[in-house]
Amino acid sequence: MTPESTRTCDVVVIGAGPVGENIADRTTVAGLSTIIVENELVGGECSYWACEPSKALLRPALLRADASHVPGLNPAVAGPLDVAAVLAHRDRMSADWNDAGQVDWLRSAGIELLRGHGRLDGPRSVVVRTPDGDTVRVRARHAVAVCTGSRAALPDLPGLDAVRAWTSREATTARQAPKRLIVVGAGVVGTEMATAWQALGSQVTLLVRGDAVLPRMEPFAGEFVTERLREAGVDVRFDTTVSAAKRVGGAEDDLLVTLSTGEEIAADEILLATGRAPRSEDIGLETVGLVPGDWLTTDDTLTVSAVPGEWLYAAGDVNRRALFTHQGKYQARIVGSVIAARARGTAPDTAPWSGHSSTADVHAVPQVVFTDPEVAAVGLTSVAAERAGRRVEVVDYEIGHLAGALQYRPDYRGRARIIVDPERRTVVGATFAGPGVAELLYSATVVITGEVPLERLWHAVPAFPTISEVWLRLLETYRDRTER
Structure with missing residues (x-):
């Protein structure tokens, strides 16, 4: 049996998906030696089993759906998809499930990769079982970040x-x-x-x-x-x-x-x-007073609340704040800056504008569903606002009334909805359903996050003829209603 070896570094990151990679990048740039531990493929769920392959499968389907409604194109796309070509494209977008490129990036960024299954073993200590059966204990001077993500939650089905x-x-x-x-x-x-x-x-x-x-x-x-x-x-x-x-x-x-x-x-x-369920059932949570298999609850600095000493962090799906890759990467940037600040002996500033506070997980979480039609949403829905006891006003507009939408697809069907706080006169939620609406989402996220007053939005002029003109129509609809 190979004896256990011991390593020491400033930061250990468990999980080399997009979240773990971003934390490791931030701490390394801050001058902290960082080891990242991964027992599958570097790049994680998003790169190989979720975002990338799923969108590669969906893109041809959605493009054909649009093209089949465009004059001059519809006969050309009437036949079935070339399944072999779509799957080959999916494989390319997933790098053929080979993480060599991601490993090269870690190396170029100065991040050390330790392959194997990592488990916490008390404060600031991680034990890694390597593919060769060796055991490596890594002690972190400053922080350990858990970025193990989530897995499918299966029902209790006999057999x-x-x-x-x-x-x-x-x-x-x-x-x-x-x-x-x-x-x-x-x-x-x-x-x-x-x-x-x-x-x-x-x-x-x-x-x-x-x-x-x-x-x-x-x-x-x-x-x-x-x-x-x-x-x-x-x-x-x-x-x-x-x-x-x-x-x-x-x-x-x-x-x-x-x-x-x-x-x-x-x-x-x-x-x-x-x-989904957290991938936390076998990462040594019991050694730091936590329950294996639980979600990891954090404060807004992404520090695990129930563990004293401000050394354990959780980012991405495993903390259940917002189960999206983009939100996990946002959290990772915050974790990196918080770890760096504490390593310097500086208390992180938790003001929303400091970059040390994960406020977007609560106020403005953007999401796109790549179905036909696409659905894009951010902030509150009308039901969520009602449950929260918020007084809001709902404003709808049929996107198919826009010239830009009809240029996109002559039989365009879709709807836009914004949720307005009438007292503050700001938008607190937005949902779009229709072909091509995913690209409307960032503008909505900026409007909500920036708490842009409706009076200022009048001066954000959308180009004609584009689907983004729906913003003007929503504002006009709200104005006409309130001026009656």
């Missing part, structure tokens, strides 16, 4: 292991389109993968636990997506879940699924898109 169900990982990396695919869950993963695989030739059945697709967003967004899924051929079933599933004989090993309605349906694969 689940034998079913060989897909999670988001299998859905984004499959080598061929299944003839029949059941998707359980109608959140972001469920609706995006239903969109992608239906376009790639699968017959998709989407099972929705409640009465709405994308239930956490404005209802009209889910209604638009449901309509287009059905037009594309997806069998959308509301108030339906899975009560049992099993593989049954035959060379193809068919899947037989029993629904909560009592009906049985056959499929080739089943995707369980039923939520």
Whole structure:
């Protein structure tokens, strides 16, 4: 047995996804020696099993949907997608699941990579079990940052292991389109993968636990997506879940699924898109007084609240503040600056403008759902505002009334909604549903984060003819309503 070796550095980062990479970059630039620990691929979930491969699968489907409605193009895109070409593009966007490029970047940034499974072992100590079976103990002078992300949360379904169900990982990396695919869950993963695989030739059945697709967003967004899924051929079933599933004989090993309605349906694969859980069950949380498998609660400096000494940080999905790659990278920048400040003996300034406070996780979290049509949202929804007891006014505008939208697609259907605080006269939420609306989201995020008064927004002139002209129409609608 190889004896344990010991290393010492300023900062240890557990997890080399986008979040961990950004923390390590910031601390290294600040002059702190940093070791990053990774037991899978450098680049993490987003690069290989989530954002990159899923958008590579979706882009051809969405582009064809737009082109099929454009005069002069629609006959040219009437045929099926070239599945092999789409999957090859997906593979390229995922770097063929080879992290050599990411490893080279770490090296160029002066960040040391230690491959293996990292576990906390008391304050400022991480034990790493390497692929060769060696054990390396790394002691951190200043900080340890946990960036282990999240995994698919699976339902308590009898015989689940034998079913060989897909999670988001299998859905984004499959080598061929299944003839029949059941998707359980109608959140972001469920609706995006239903969109992608239906376009790639699968017959998709989407099972929705409640009465709405994308239930956490404005209802009209889910209604638009449901309509287009059905037009594309997806069998959308509301108030339906899975009560049992099993593989049954035959060379193809068919899947037989029993629904909560009592009906049985056959499929080739089943995707369980039923939520996320933290990857924290085996990272040594018990050695610092925390519960394995729990989310890590932090304050706004991303310091783990229940651990004394201000040395343990958690960023990205594992802290459950906002489960998006862009928010995790935002948090990473804050963690890096906070660790650097404390290492200098300086207390971080937690004012919102200091760069040491993770306020965007609460006030303005942007999200895009890359379905047909796209859905983009930031800030409060009307329901969230009502639950919070906020007095707000809801302003809607049909995007299809805009010349820019009709140039995009002659039969354009979509809607924009802003949530206005009438006392402060600022926008506190925005949702857009329609083709191409993802590019409207940053302007909405700036408006909400910057608390831009409506009176100033009048002087932000949108170009004609673009979909961004919807901002002018929303302001006009609100003005006309309030001046009656």
